[in-house]
Amino acid sequence: MLLKNLKIARTGLRWNSSGVQASRSKARASPLTGHYVGFGLLAVTMTGLVYNDDMRQRTVETFLIAERVGVVAIATARCFAMYLKTLNREYDTKEEYYQALSKTHKQAAETTLQALRKNGGIYIKLGQHVSAMSYLLPPEWTNTMVPLQSECPESSLEEIKEMFEHDMNISLDDYFLDFEPKPIGVASLAQVHIATLRENGQKVAVKLQHPSLERFVPLDVELTAMVFNAMKKVFPEYPLTWLSDELRQSIFVELDFRNEAENAKITADYFKDYKSLTALRIPNVHAAKRRILVMEYVSGTRLDDLEYLDKHNISRSDVSSCLSHIFNNMIFQAGFVHCDPHHGNLAIRALPKKKNGHNFEIILYDHGLYRKIPSQMKVDYARFWLAMIERKPDQMQKYGKKFSKIEDESLFPVLAAALTGRDFEHALSGNIATPRSEKEIEVMKRALTDEGVLLDLMALLASVPRIVLLILKTNDLTRHLDEALQNPLGLERTFFIMATYCARAVYADDTARLREKWSIFSVHRLVGSVTALWNLYSRIFLLTLYDVVFYLRELL
Template sequence: MRLRFGSCRFAGTIRAARGHPLAQVRQSSGVALNESGAKPGGNDKIRSLFTWRRAAAVGLGTGGLLYYTNDNFHDLVRHVGTTSKRVGVVTVATVRCCYHYKRALSQSYESEEAKLDALSRCHKTCAEITLHALEKNGGIFIKLGQHIGAMTYLLPPEWTTTMIPLQDKCPQSTLEEIDGMFRHDLRQGLDELFETFDPNPIGVASLAQVHVATLKGSHEKVAVKCQHPHLKEFVPLDVMLTQNVFNVLDVVFPEYPMTWLSDELQSSIYVELDFTKEAENAINTANYFYKYRKETALRIPRVISAAKRILVLEFVDGQRLDNLEYLDANGISRSEVSSCLSHIFNNMIFTPNVGVHCDPHGGNLAIRALPKAKAGHNFEIVLYDHGLYRMPTTEMRRDYAKFWLALLDKDTEKMKLYAKKFANVREEQFPIFAAAITGRSIDTALNYDISTVRSQDEIDRMKNALLNGRLLVDIMALLSTIPRIVLLILKTNDLTRHLDECLENPLGPERTFLILTQYCARTIYQETCERIDHMYRRWTVRWIFCEIKAWLEYEKRKSQLIIFDVALWCKKYFV
């Protein structure tokens, strides 16, 4: 009725205007001009211009009215505007980086040193351009930057160090946005579910932020993990943009294949955004590791409730693992923490049917001192964020274990064989793969000594090698061919190795690798026992002989760690 009433008034106004003296003057004036010989087209142009102006004014007015009065139209305009802005940010950054790299790589230089210096400056410039674009768009772009920053053994240091701010500086969602998401997803607001809800998050990540709250009724202190509400709107667009950027880079720089990075992001991001899956992973991991508390000191916060974008957990706080002052002040042994970390992630990687946590960066791990020791430890290692898990096949776990045993035994031929089996690594790629998986220089990786730590000289050699364009090309070619699950295991290795170095373990890396050896040996022993059971009848002479032989080989590997621990104990109490 309102629309009809408005239409009648508007039509009446037009009819009244037709009889208005000014309208009559315009009409008669127009006729007189035509009769006097003036060009009729001139008046048509004026009318046409007037019509277009009036249409534009009506269009703008209608658009403005709809924008402020119609929520759907308002959201559509805002979405189109924000989408255009995000696309523009990515496009400009991509073009600028391509320009800088093309210019740096196409120039001729007086010396190799001048070339390396120019490439270093180019890496730094492009990394800063990329950082600015990632910060501006936020969301999964922050996640991408964090992944780049963690690849310290695979990418130039100019890139990895520039991305460090993304570990702690992520855009924060407002309390109003969070409350709106609760009402949309759960049909209840924050005030209906919680007695208190701290508006300031204790942690903000690329995909979510965590608030401290107390539940209504039980008054239990909880951690509420809330997904950033805007991700639902822009994740499909951002994934597409990321894919397109790396496809463009693949065309412009075919010698630097990077599409594997966007493929991995695309395959994992939707899993990480489903918090019900994260809750399931957390429960399964907590149940499995309960019997390994003595070896791992692992604590996983208990899941209270879970929805797709909202996760409520028991509140378990702690300090960063690399907070050495906290460790020393509470009498926590750095070497013991290092050993527990090694047990946690090697147990995940080498045990069949156990998922592997694939995002163990510093923000997802914490340590908390205990007033009274539990399971032989005066601390707990808290593991957060169980959104990204992978389940390697049993065959892959076994080939990976055989590779590490061959590496520790310095058996190059077996290393090449098993690298081909579990990671599809060709012989010419093998030296680079060995360096990537150990985090050492190529010459050190091929003659591996577990008792040594990386010297400054080795770090400098690795840095200079990465600045060399040829090595970077080879690394990118390698990463584009190995299976995605192996990439995630490499990433897990990389992150845990970095954490171990941050602990400044006084025992060095030797005990860590002896723990790794123990898990590899157990994996191979289990496979050998299965094969013996398949080949021979139980309790026959041949079966007993093969079982004893396999057991002795396993015990030989285990004894290395026992002897090392006994030597440390004797040194501690008698030297």
Template sequence: MTFPPSQKRPLARRLLKPLSITASTALIGTVLYYNHEPSRHFMCAIERCGRAGLVGVRVAINYKLMLSKTYKDSEEEARAKSNCHTTSANLVLKALQKSGGIYIKLGQHVSAMVYILPPEWTSTMAVLQDKCPPTPYQEIEELFQNDMGTSLDDLFSEFDPVPIGVASLAQVHRARLRSTGEEVAVKMQHPFLDEFCKIDMDTVSFILSTIKRVFPEFGFEWLSEEMNESLPQELNFVFEASNANKVRENFKELIETKKTALIIPKIVWAHRRILCMEFIRGQRIDNLAYMEEHSIDSNRVSIELTRIFSEMIYNHGFVHCDPHPGNVLIRPAKKSRFGTGLNFEIVLLDHGLYRTLDDQLRTDYAHLWTSLIRGNEEDIKKYSLRVGGTSAHKLFASVMTGRSWDTVNTQDLSTERSQTELEKMTEGAFELLIDIAGLLANMPRIVLLLLKTNDLLRSVDEVLRTDQDYSMTYVVMGRYCAKAVWDDIRSTLLDKIRHYGLSIKLAKELISAWYEFESLEIMLWLYQTKSLWMDRIKHFKSPTILPSDQTYQQHL
């Protein structure tokens, strides 16, 4: 079929017009992307939002298809669930890694939620704790020049362009100060965070609030609330420097008297996006091969880490809330530190996320843990309500301890979690997802961070505990809790005595509280002494240095 020339021209124009508009739009878009900062920001923001939304839809479809199928038996259904968890988690992981920044931070939160999410999700997200994409060196140079008004070469005689560690918000480079020759670690914030942080937080909030509107009972909007509260401080390294200095001051006496293995890197100087601090060599705390090479007993490392965080929580009320293995290093001790009975030091890094517990929460939290250790259900009810604001004390106890209620109720927290119990907890958590989500949604934000801290410490403890004596963790923590509880009750009763005078009732309450404290203290001390002598027998021919009984008692 042929068209007369008069009809060919309009048809050609009709075909060429949309092509020319498309080409012009693409050209203008390309020019704006590379030459107009607001336009580039808008286009990248749309891409990041679209990526997050698309992955959410794909994950939803995965679960919809999996749940809609019929399976011949429970084993086939379990395999299908596991495959769906793994596939969906990997989809989300790739999207988080591509977007970076607070999306990786969100993934880190997910990796710590082993009390609620299947292991396929938490183990997949675990790589985000210390394996994040680095910022190119050229962009790091530009950030330093912009923020400091000088070049890297002006301040440092050496600066390794390859980062020694990359996290969600920053990366760390080894360097040497030109002025003093001191070897330092320079923490540099990822430059794109300034550009995308606000839009990313808004996107996460929108996605979670949308889920909340569609599924009112599925309340995870607290994740965005927590990130909105925490991120502004984590993105300002001046706050991090202040936290590091404060925790060092809190441990000053123990550090000076060498009664702790804790090391906090010295801060050299701090700016909002750049932090310069003392460089300390060491390995991740979960590197068992490194410990064996240096004759370090990983079980003692676990005990010391528990003691350090118990000191923070129950004595100081100022708590590092992100103790994942990438933030805790282990190294052999110098000779001067051998007097503590320990041949290692624990280096605590990344002081961006801290929370302060007021005295009431600190002591209530200690009461709750002593109740859990004793298996006292009445007190568990009482302090679950005071700490977590919940009457679902059995569910809260399981979330707190990572154990089934049967284990808590039989005072059996000191036993190792069996594979059967782990599977039961994981399956139960998934089945009770809505109940747990509701529990967490109504909980004070600070308690959520304490739960996260507990869970991270518990996972590290299970890696380090090669002797399978899990009770020592509760012995150490329990003694701190018991002391905090006794101090609280004694102070309250003495105030009443000073105000009203001594009465038989107050005297009985004081004696009863003292007896409760002493009985728990004696029980824990006896177990600790037994474990110490068993440890001595086990290590009789070991080169690892063993402390004297007196030193070790003081140490714990």
């Protein structure tokens, strides 16, 4: 605006004859007056910048904000131009169109990647979110964003010390006996250092939010929303506003580490009774502030480090089973779900002797993002999976639509494929217990280049409730982990474990409905209770039988 005003003023002096003449006639009396005024203003401004910290800080922040806005605006304009050029061209063959669209996806993703790297912060978080949606978005986008999983900028020790003293009212050196200056992990929102408490000598992990986020997150959230709203206007067929909506809803919750401390405690208390099924370990929290979290230090190795598992004689199928119990329990029983279970938030460590039937512990970190699943949605989701496993297409469609709140029947095949991570043929037939073949993977990749499928997918993602998107994300991430483990028992056992939780959720709902509708002495209630019990235990019996067969197969 300042440059624009200067340009207008300059133009006015040059071309407005009467104004110029008047100005010049006055200027002849003292030709250097204007220069003196200009130099005076410049001197006052520079003096303010040198001696006024607040003014200097505001000026620096203004330039930084302008730079961030510029990065986003330029990247957005370039991507728009790429897609408009590709989509408005005419092609001789469908294959030529697919190739052009794939190339554009790749170019746009690379342009976006550079912008996300440049701005950092929640833009890195957004890129990580995209990279995790490999079953939902074109591979050109998801694969390009993968480097962001391990390329997060590190905050300086000076910034960390200043923030710590401000938030904790005590210096870093007075609080800790020892503090490792190099973080053991750096994420998009925070970094983690190892330290030793001065009060008792306990070794702890200290999670510290990047101080710069305090200034830029509100702006970045609005910028992201503006970009996706602009995309919706230019490309109404490809609505992506759900991404910015989810970011707006979740980011401020994640940035308050007191929420994370509470979630960790709730989850740890809940899973105390399920150690034999889950082998789950959640670090205890020592202290929590809005931007600082001090917790028990529990080290581990990546869950998919197969060499480590084999070296310590840890059963891959046992690890897979525990993972399945953890997240299916969260979804179908607790209804309180960890929504970011990627490789960096899960670890495994070997135990010198067995504990709760396992020679390992699965460590779950980063409890900043949890969601509660509404009771009816949880039951409808369970009924959908039971219908899928029992291959009942009509029931699948009925409960899939109820669970996801979609009204357009044409979107159901896309929903089934997104939930299962399988192609349409396998998803709609319920044939999902076998591993994906290379051919199926290729079919799925090609499907995401088909304009009709892509339009349906975008419509689906834009219409389902936000909690459904997070469940889809959790499904994708846990499926990736399970595949990375190369479980010798295959996917069948994973689905059987899930089916057990689904059966129990449905049984609880059936009996609750009977209690509401009929008195305790009613024949209808008695018959309904027996039927519900039979459905539950017949399913559990079959699942237990399959489990025994798989166990014996692993031994042999």
